[in-house]
Amino acid sequence: MLQTAWIRENKEEAIQRLAIRNIEAGEIIERVIQMDDSRKNKQLELDNLLAEGNILSKEIGRLFQSGKKSEADQLKNKTLEIKELSKQFEEELHHIENGLKDLLLTLPNAPSLKVPKGKTPEENEIVALHGKPPVFENQPLPHWELAKKYDLIDFELGVKITGAGFPVYKGKGARLQRALINFFLDQAIRQGYTEIQPPILINEDSAFGTGQLPDKEGQMYHARDDNFYLIPTAEVPITNIYRDVILKESDLPIKNVGYTPCFRREAGSYGKDVRGLNRLHQFDKVEIVQISHPDTSYEVLEEMRHYVCSLLEKLGLQFRVLKLCGGDMGFTSALTYDMEVYSAAQEKWLEVSSVSNFETFQSNRLKLRFKENQGKTSLVHTLNGSALALPRIVASLLENNQTAKGIVMPEVLIPYLGFEIID
RNA sequence: GGUGAGGUGACUGAGUGGCCGAAAGUAACAGUUUGCUAAACUGUCGUACGGGUAACUGUACCGAGGGUUCGAAUCCCUCCCUCACCGCCA
Numbered sequence: 001m002l003q004t005a006w007i008r009e010n011k012e013e014a015i016q017r018l019a020i021r022n023i024e025a026g027e028i029i030e031r032v033i034q035m036d037d038s039r040k041n042k043q044l045e046l047d048n049l050l051a052e053g054n055i056l057s058k059e060i061g062r063l064f065q066s067g068k069k070s071e072a073d074q075l076k077n078k079t080l081e082i083k084e085l086s087k088q089f090e091e092e093l094h095h096i097e098n099g100l101k102d103l104l105l106t107l108p109n110a111p112s113l114k115v116p117k118g119k120t121p122e123e124n125e126i127v128a129l130h131g132k133p134p135v136f137e138n139q140p141l142p143h144w145e146l147a148k149k150y151d152l153i154d155f156e157l158g159v160k161i162t163g164a165g166f167p168v169y170k171g172k173g174a175r176l177q178r179a180l181i182n183f184f185l186d187q188a189i190r191q192g193y194t195e196i197q198p199p200i201l202i203n204e205d206s207a208f209g210t211g212q213l214p215d216k217e218g219q220m221y222h223a224r225d226d227n228f229y230l231i232p233t234a235e236v237p238i239t240n241i242y243r244d245v246i247l248k249e250s251d252l253p254i255k256n257v258g259y260t261p262c263f264r265r266e267a268g269s270y271g272k273d274v275r276g277l278n279r280l281h282q283f284d285k286v287e288i289v290q291i292s293h294p295d296t297s298y299e300v301l302e303e304m305r306h307y308v309c310s311l312l313e314k315l316g317l318q319f320r321v322l323k324l325c326g327g328d329m330g331f332t333s334a335l336t337y338d339m340e341v342y343s344a345a346q347e348k349w350l351e352v353s354s355v356s357n358f359e360t361f362q363s364n365r366l367k368l369r370f371k372e373n374q375g376k377t378s379l380v381h382t383l384n385g386s387a388l389a390l391p392r393i394v395a396s397l398l399e400n401n402q403t404a405k406g407i408v409m410p411e412v413l414i415p416y417l418g419f420e421i422i423d
Numbered sequence: 424g425g426u427g428a429g430g431u432g433a434c435u436g437a438g439u440g441g442c443c444g445a446a447a448g449u450a451a452c453a454g455u456u457u458g459c460u461a462a463a464c465u466g467u468c469g470u471a472c473g474g475g476u477a478a479c480u481g482u483a484c485c486g487a488g489g490g491u492u493c494g495a496a497u498c499c500c501u502c503c504c505u506c507a508c509c510g511c512c513a
Contacts, residue, residue: 043473047482054482057494061441064493072493079493246433246470248451367471375452377470 001104001364003379004036017110020117020326028103035100042096046089053082105214109361111326112298112335118325124338125325130309131318133342134400140345143395144276146402147173150422155276165266165274165281172422176397176409177284179416180390181259184286184311188387191307193257193288198237200260201228206240209366211332221263230263234287235384239362242291246377247370253300254291257387259284277391278350284390290383291368294360297381298335301357304385305337308353311388314412317396318342320349334359337385341392345399350392355385398422 007014007029018025056079063072116125134140147153152173158166169177185195207213207229212220221230231237238258247254262285266274273279288307292300305321312319324336333356340349360379363369369377401408406423414420 040473043482047473050483051481053493058441060493065441076493083493375468 001101001361002107002110003360003364004032004100004104006360007032008036014110017113018107020111020113020115021108021329022117022119022327023108025107028107032100032103035096035103039093039096039100042089042093046086046093049082049086049089053079053086056082108331109334109358111329111333112357112359114323115329115335116323116325119327120325121328123325124322124328126320127323127337128309128321130313130320131316131342133318134344136344136402137404140399140402142276142345143343143398146398146407147276150407152176152398152422153277163281165279167277167280172417172419173394175417175419176394176413176422177390179413180388180393181284181286182416183413184387185257185259187311187314188257188286188288188307191255193255196234196238196241196256196258198231198234198241198258198260200231200237200263201226202231202236202240203228206236206243209240209243210236210362211365212236215331218267219265221265231260232264233262233285233386234258234260235289238287238289239291239382239384240366242368243366245368247291247368247380249293249370249372252291252293252370252380253296254289256289257286258289259286261285262389277395278346280391286387288385288387291363292381292383293370294378294381297357297359297383300381300383301335301337301355304355304383304387305339308339308355308385308387312339312341312352314410315393315397316410317393317400319352330354330356332356332358332361334361339388341396343392343396343399345402346395350396352388352392352396353386356383358382358384 002014011029011033014029015025056075060072060075060079063069063075116123118124141149144153144155147155150172151170154168154170155164157168158164161168189195201223204213204227207217207220212229212232217229220232222228223230237260238256241256242254261282263282264280266279266281277283288304290300290304309319309321319339319341322338322340324333324338329336336354336356338351339353339355340351342348343350359381362382363379366382368380368382370380371377397410398407401410406421408421409417409419
């Protein structure tokens, strides 16, 4: 959620930045300011009224103590009037506040000025390209056929147990999953991240804090009896650790990493996008989260991006880095890089990581602040990124590394796997 | 799930209707003292939203929400959570 004060003080910038998302925000921003004005007025009215009431109450107390009961009773009548009026003012204030909040909730984060304008994924900016596509003698098999051939992943079995999009990993397929998780976690720890194992069910407040609610409840699985949601990403529980927290400046930056399964309903997806591992309802992901001083958050973003790239390099995958255009960026992000690996048999790029700076969009909702050395409290910047999401990594590892003898595993994984080849 | 006891500032903990935004202690920060460390002493030490150039000042907040009252941290109701015991159990 954007901050009202920021919008007031940076009206032009807000309009300019939201325009990157193709949002004509002038009118809505005027409305925000207008509503904020009337909020202030109403609050002042209410405060003054309550102040008057407080003075009278104290006076009544004094009169009672000095035995002047009839005078006290007279004053009581006055306070009753005040009480009634203040109730009315309070309602009006709440009404205005809620209206303002609803309005602010419709506004996505203001993109950084570095974000390219654009509407569709085609307009994302390719900022880097690493590695070369593998060369094959024969037409390579797509990963779902390889998975079947080597008995690594059983999609039909998952349908039996749960439904489509819940694959069962078996044998070396399961071991590959476990190896990747451990590899990613160990790498992150070496980078200075602290490993976290959070709950994978979250309450409403947490879902609101990171921006899943309101609006995106359709994307999450919901445990109705307890009103919990299954996490769509570890970002939610790990960032919410710091909800309603005031950090010390010396605590920053905070670097956390966590492995969790992730659950997404993916309502409305269909067709070849969902084939094999391309889009699942349950998948595994290692997520990195940083809480940063506002002054350095873009340096942190670059650091995170390079870290994710280093993982892909170690796995020997060809990949590219996209800077998302305004139209393709998530609601809560100010700047997002996507990493995509090349999937040789499908001949397409698969998104395996998304690294974003949310600036104060999340921290404003989370009330996540830090106390500056001069004693002032300000909102921190939050950032996160996948490092990495497993299924598409597995897909491209299988497809890109297939040989006549079997699927050759990258060197870095061998200590984790305990085998070198899937055959 | 049942019964009982509780939820107060970073922490410990006092406060059972007005003098309480809240004692005291600890921790933290600044200073004095000091050869250094430590100790001692002095001061500062909640958040949010307002008003004011500022000094300063108004309002709200003692788990959350409602209620009683002129007045609630304090009384009542509902919910949530924590602890103890019992039950169940990886």
